[in-house]
Amino acid sequence: MLNVKDLHAEVDDKMILKGINLNIKPGEIHAIMGRNGSGKSTLSNLITGKEGYTITRGDILYKNESITDWSIERRALAGIFMSFQYPVVMPGVNNTYFLKAALNAKLKNAGEKELNAAEFLKLVKKKLIDLDMDTSYLQRAVNEGFSGGEKKRNEILQMLTLEPELAIMDETDSGLDIDALKIIANGVNKYRNPNRSFLVITHYQRLLKYIEPDIVHVLIDGKFVRSGGKELALELEEKGYQWLDQ
Amino acid sequence: MARSVVPNYLITEFDKILSRKYFSKEVGPVRKEAFDNFIRNGLPNKNLEGWQNTDLSSIKKSDFRIAEIDDGPQETVDLSQYGFEFFHTIIIYNGHFQEDISSVPKGVKLLSNLEYLEQKNWKVSQPDKSPFDLLNTAFMDSGVSLVIEDGVEIANPLRILFVCSGEQKLMTNPRVHIDLGHSSSLTLIEEHVGKCNKYLLNESMIIDIDANARLEHIRIQNNSRSTINMGNIHIGQQNDSNYTFVQFAKGSRLGRINIFADLIGEGANSSINGLSLSNDNQHLDTNIVTNHLAPHCRSGQNFKSILKDHSSGFFNGRTIVQKGAEKTDSNQSNKNLILSKNALMNSNPQLEIYTDDVKCSHGSSTGSLEEDALFYIKSRGIDAESATSLLVHGFASEIIETIKNDIIREYILDQFNKWLDKSN
Numbered sequence: 138m139l140n141v142k143d144l145h146a147e148v149d150d151k152m153i154l155k156g157i158n159l160n161i162k163p164g165e166i167h168a169i170m171g172r173n174g175s176g177k178s179t180l181s182n183l184i185t186g187k188e189g190y191t192i193t194r195g196d197i198l199y200k201n202e203s204i205t206d207w208s209i210e211r212r213a214l215a216g217i218f219m220s221f222q223y224p225v226v227m228p229g230v231n232n233t234y235f236l237k238a239a240l241n242a243k244l245k246n247a248g249e250k251e252l253n254a255a256e257f258l259k260l261v262k263k264k265l266i267d268l269d270m271d272t273s274y275l276q277r278a279v280n281e282g283f284s285g286g287e288k289k290r291n292e293i294l295q296m297l298t299l300e301p302e303l304a305i306m307d308e309t310d311s312g313l314d315i316d317a318l319k320i321i322a323n324g325v326n327k328y329r330n331p332n333r334s335f336l337v338i339t340h341y342q343r344l345l346k347y348i349e350p351d352i353v354h355v356l357i358d359g360k361f362v363r364s365g366g367k368e369l370a371l372e373l374e375e376k377g378y379q380w381l382d383q
Numbered sequence: 384m385a386r387s388v389v390p391n392y393l394i395t396e397f398d399k400i401l402s403r404k405y406f407s408k409e410v411g412p413v414r415k416e417a418f419d420n421f422i423r424n425g426l427p428n429k430n431l432e433g434w435q436n437t438d439l440s441s442i443k444k445s446d447f448r449i450a451e452i453d454d455g456p457q458e459t460v461d462l463s464q465y466g467f468e469f470f471h472t473i474i475i476y477n478g479h480f481q482e483d484i485s486s487v488p489k490g491v492k493l494l495s496n497l498e499y500l501e502q503k504n505w506k507v508s509q510p511d512k513s514p515f516d517l518l519n520t521a522f523m524d525s526g527v528s529l530v531i532e533d534g535v536e537i538a539n540p541l542r543i544l545f546v547c548s549g550e551q552k553l554m555t556n557p558r559v560h561i562d563l564g565h566s567s568s569l570t571l572i573e574e575h576v577g578k579c580n581k582y583l584l585n586e587s588m589i590i591d592i593d594a595n596a597r598l599e600h601i602r603i604q605n606n607s608r609s610t611i612n613m614g615n616i617h618i619g620q621q622n623d624s625n626y627t628f629v630q631f632a633k634g635s636r637l638g639r640i641n642i643f644a645d646l647i648g649e650g651a652n653s654s655i656n657g658l659s660l661s662n663d664n665q666h667l668d669t670n671i672v673t674n675h676l677a678p679h680c681r682s683g684q685n686f687k688s689i690l691k692d693h694s695s696g697f698f699n700g701r702t703i704v705q706k707g708a709e710k711t712d713s714n715q716s717n718k719n720l721i722l723s724k725n726a727l728m729n730s731n732p733q734l735e736i737y738t739d740d741v742k743c744s745h746g747s748s749t750g751s752l753e754e755d756a757l758f759y760i761k762s763r764g765i766d767a768e769s770a771t772s773l774l775v776h777g778f779a780s781e782i783i784e785t786i787k788n789d790i791i792r793e794y795i796l797d798q799f800n801k802w803l804d805k806s807n
Contacts, residue, residue: 185762188754213764225759229777238773239763246764278777295763 138163138334139184139303144195146183153179155359156195161303164331168345169338170370171356172378177338178222180356181305184336185219186212199303214246218301220292222308227279232291235279236261236298243299264297268324286317293324305336310344322347342374355381387425392446393518396554400449400522407497409505410523417509417520427514433670436697436729437639441611447554447583449524450478454553460484460546465576466794467542476546478525478555488539491569492530499528499560507560510587512672513615513641519556519587526558526586533564533593540788542572545586547579547610554583561590561598563624568597570788575606575634582606587615592624594648599627601791605798606634608663614640622648622677629785630657631795632667633802639668646673646680646708653682658782660802661694661726668697675708684715687782689775690726701733704741711738715745720778722751772803 141159145152153176161167171177183190184197186209196203204212227235241251252260258275265272268290280288289309296304306325310318325335325348337348345353345367353369354361355378362381363369373380397418401411426443427434454477462468462484471488474481480495487493500507510516531537545557563569575584584606592598606612612635618626632638644653659667673682688696698717719728730747752774760770779799786792 187758187762208767209758209761210764210766213762219762221759221762225753225756227756227759227774227777229780230773235760235763235773238769239765242764242766242769299763 138165138200139336140198140201141180141184142196142198144180144183144197145193146179146190147193148179148190152193153190153359154183157359157361159354159361161334161336163302163334164329165352166329166335166337166348166350168350168353168370169336169356170340170342170353170373172340175356176359177356178307181219181307181336181338184212184305185209185217210242214243216302217305218296218299218303219305219307220289220296220309222311224280224288224292226281226283228281230279232277232279233258233261233275236295239295240298261294261298264294267297267327268294269320270294285312286314289313289317289321293321297324297328302332303334303336305338307338308340309337310339310341318344319347342370345370357381387423388428388443389422389425390443392448396447396449397521400524410497410500413509414521414523417511417517420511421514421517421521424514433699436695437668438637438666441581441637442583445552445581445583447552447581449522450553450555452479454549454551455479456481456548462544465544465546465574467572467574467790470540470542470572472542472544473527474544474546475525475527475557477548477553478557480525480527487529488537488541490531490535490537491541492532494528494530496523496526496528496558496560499530510589510615510617512617512643515585515613515641516587516615519558519585519615522554522556522585523558523587524556528560528562530562531564531567531569534566535564536568537570540570540572540791542574545573545575545577545584547575547577547582547584547606550580552581553579554585557584557586559586559588561588563590563592563596563598565593566595567593570599570601572601572603572791574603575612578607580609582610583613584610585613585615588617590616590618590626592618592620592626594622594624596621597625599787600629601786602628602630602632602640603795603798604630604632604634604638606638608634608636608665610635612638616640616642618642618644618653620644620646620648620651620653623650623652624648625652626654627785628655628657629782630659630669631783631798632657633660633798635665635667637666637668640670642671644671644673644682646675646677646682649677649679651677651680653680654785655682655684656782656785657686658779658799659686659688659696660799661688661696662691663694664692665694666696667694668699670699671701673700673702673713675702675704675711675713678707678709678711680708680711682711682713684717685782686717687778688719688728689722689779690719690728691722693723693725695727696729698728698730698732698747700731700745701735702743702745704736704738704743706737708738709740711741711743713741713743717747718778719749720752720775721749722775775803
């Protein structure tokens with residue numbers, strides 16, 4: 138699904154990623170844990186295509202194709218999705234309108250029939266129930282006046298609607314109370330299947346209790362210093378990152 | 384002090400209007416007084432507060448002339464080209480009221496301005512807050528007065544359509560009086576249209592809203608691109624009255640509104656909003672003075688501009704809370720979206736408070752589209768052009784949504800979409 142090879146990248150001449158190797162197979166959940174500034178967000182931004190980074194060495198392959206020259210929207214249409222750490226507030230842009238535009242862009246790209254307003258509403262209402270969200274979400278402007286938990290739920294609503302094959306969850310758990318966390322984890326677990334992969338980026342082991350990863354990577358200063366099974370997350374929780382500092 | 388600038392053509396045209404046979408002689412002294420006043424200071428220069436960002440050289444240098452009978456329509460005006468044809472419409476074409484094709488809803492009394500003056504025993508004070516008001520009084524050549532009696536609520540919107548048309552360099556000065564009686568209500572659409580060459584339209588509108596009455600005023604400024612559109616609007620509000628103004632401006636080479644809103648009676652509510660869209664070398668200007676003269680009044684100023692190409696704009700909003708206007712609740716907001724590195728916006732929100740126990744806020748922001756927002760939208764598979772359009776729509780919608788009437792709102796939304804598509 139995703140194959141990151143020896144990825145080196147910099148921002149404003151500062152080297153952030155110093156040789157990342159990551160191979161996520163269909164159906165797998167990988168978790169990346171690391172402190173602030175370790176390069177977690179840089180990696181997810183590079184996969185989704187945000188501008189402002191320079192890849193100095195290495196490559197990113199998605200379904201065996203290099204995507205580093207692809208536009209942001211092309212990557213999204215190909216099935217890459219990121220749940221943002223800080224979802225953007227868009228005053229005046231209706232949530233339903235935005236979500237419908239995104240879904241129809243995907244359907245159109247796939248050569249399928251676009252949904253009309255009624256068809257779309259029917260589909261999205263089912264997803265809302267899964268996330269314990271009420272329909273008032275749909276009338277509001279995108280993320281405007283949303284609490285932290287509501288914003289994150291709205292991200293997962295977008296994920297469930299757009300049905301990506303590779304979902305990156307960038308600190309989706311930060312700042313969430315345990316109930317919100319469970320709801321989100323539930324949404325993700327229901328969505329799991331052998332063709333969908335996840336990259337879960339987090340500070341905390343807590344999320345990984347609810348979304349069980351296949352492989353955990355520890356990112357320090359732009360490099361994976363350790364990779365292992367889910368027990369690595371527990372060990373990290375116990376011993377802290379200092380244990381791995383060189 | 385700078386020398387007063389009075390273009391020569393104004394002097395010759397003023398003699399013409401004074402000697403015009405079909406205008407009442409009685410108006411002569413009113414005109415003269417206003418013109419004398421105007422000549423004392425001339426056209427505003429850049430040292431005059433509120434005029435520092437408005438380039439009036441096109442008014443100084445041009446040779447406008449007043450509109451004659453021959454400048455009226457050569458055949459009946461085809462209203463279907465101007466939208467809203469199903470609304471009652473008052474048509475003023477190149478400074479000539481088109482009585483035969485105009486109509487008003489039941490309950491609205493339509494008077495000529497002379498009839499209005501006579502009915503008021505000539506006790507009508509002439510507006511003088513803007514130099515262009517003085518010019519309007521000196522040259523007033525057309526217009527109407529609308530009177531709505533106490534307790535009369537008009538359900539259907541009424542439109543006043545100003546058509547500026549033809550190749551002549553015309554100057555027209557329409558005057559409109561609107562009196563709303565106690566507990567009456569009206570929705571007024573003021574629309575500026577027409578294909579024309581260089582043209583100066585200088586309109587003064589005087590609105591009196593009696594206690595508990597309500598006026599929704601929608602101004603659509605859609606003149607052609609060589610026109611100068613100057614709108615001077617004066618509102619006086621009594622107790623518990625409501626005034627909502629929404630301007631949608633996308634036309635003219637130079638457009639400027641000067642709004643003077645006086646909250647005279649307790650509990651009056653004034654909401655003044657606008658959306659200006661400019662491209663090429665347009666300049667669109669907004670000047671508002673909201674004057675709180677009584678306690679317990681609420682006011683809002685909310686203006687947005689979207690600028691492209693080499694266009695420019697100016698927002699100059701003032702809210703004054705006079706002594707004694709306790710419990711005033713006012714807010715003022717100006718937000719501007721710059722879509723080209725060559726566009727320029729000046730914003731000057733001002734708040735003057737002379738009393739205690741008030742709640743007032745103001746703010747202004749100017750910037751381009753946020754990169755983070757564009758990234759967010761594109762990361763959902765939406766292409767760059769649609770992402771931009773989505774954000775610009777979102778920015779504008781706050782103002783467009785303030786229009787309550789569905790037909791009018793949809794019409795403006797459609798015009799907005801066309802503007803966005805065309806100039807993208």
